[in-house]
Amino acid sequence: xxxxxxxxxxxxxxxxLALFLWASGASALLTLTLRELAAANRRFDAFVRELAxxxxxFSGDEE
Numbered sequence: 141x142x143x144x145x146x147x148x149x150x151x152x153x154x155x156x157l158a159l160f161l162w163a164s165g166a167s168a169l170l171t172l173t174l175r176e177l178a179a180a181n182r183r184f185d186a187f188v189r190e191l192a193x194x195x196x197x198f199s200g201d202e203e
Contacts, residue, residue, distance in 0.1 A: 148157045 145157065148154070
């Protein structure tokens, strides 16, 4: 065990360790989710831009 984990276990603060691990995991998942959401928004924006370009090209309007 690491010295931090060992110090927490010897002092009996297992609840604090569990809470810290839960909060760290939840924060990591939130960060991952937000990163994936931003990437999905970029892909959707690119799709809409391409669709608008396609519609302009075939509707008779000039770019």
